[in-house]
Amino acid sequence: VWDLIKLGDYLSAREDVDPSRIGITGESLGGMHAWFAAFVDTRYSVVVPIIGVQGFQWAIDNDKWQARVDSIKPLFEEARIDSGKSEIDAEVVKKVWDKIAPGMASQFDAPYSVPLIAPRPLLLLNGADDPRCPVLGLQEPASKATEAYAEAGSADKFKFIAEPGVGHRMTASMVKEASDWFDRFL
Structure with a gap:
């Protein structure tokens, strides 16, 4: 995550980058990194962790x-x-x-850190049958995030999709959802 904070420094310093429009995504461990980087660095204005968030x-x-x-x-x-x-x-x-x-299994765990990304746009993508990031373990973080986004007046900026029949893998539909999310908010 430190590397991603430093990446934020680099991107924000570039003249050809709008520092208010930096998105972050990643798959699996990369999705976990995207989640934690966005939690600690508000320069990541749009966040899409793919099969990376878990309780x-x-x-x-x-x-x-x-x-x-x-x-x-x-x-x-x-x-x-x-x-x-x-x-x-x-x-x-x-x-x-x-x-x-x-x-990671206490104050920085998903139920506590995911809601703190609000009000920045956050799309959580997961497989409904993912054994590494079990959907049941995402119910509390998603519920708390829904509340946090509603309280921030940004309910439309949070979405959680668990793709039916999919385990721990990124699918074409996840890529499309992520791309559409970035197009919408960046």
Whole structure:
């Protein structure tokens, strides 16, 4: 995210860039980076994370962390060994998140950080069957964002789409939705 803050510095300093019209998107980890960059840097005026937002604590609390952990398993295996555990469990997962990104499963988690992007245009794109970013774990962040955007008088600037039958992958329709969102707000 620090790199994206520095990118914001670079883009804002260019004469050929309107600093009030800088959008950000990304897919999977890139979507997570877009979400966190927009949370901390208001220069990102339009935000479209694709299959990147998730409720980290929700996944721990609801035993839905396995697919995310499997995507970077060696890290969690090392933590399991260091903890003296026979298998990776929710406690190991929480310890890893707290170590590599303090606050990611607490004060910076989606229910708290996503609504703070308001009133800037935010489109969350996800697969309805995504095991890494489970839709059920996005209900609270989406609900809180809906409230935040309504309170800011910007209800039309927040949208959450969970594409039916899609797992953790970006689709052509997601690309079209993202493109249309940028066209509309940039």
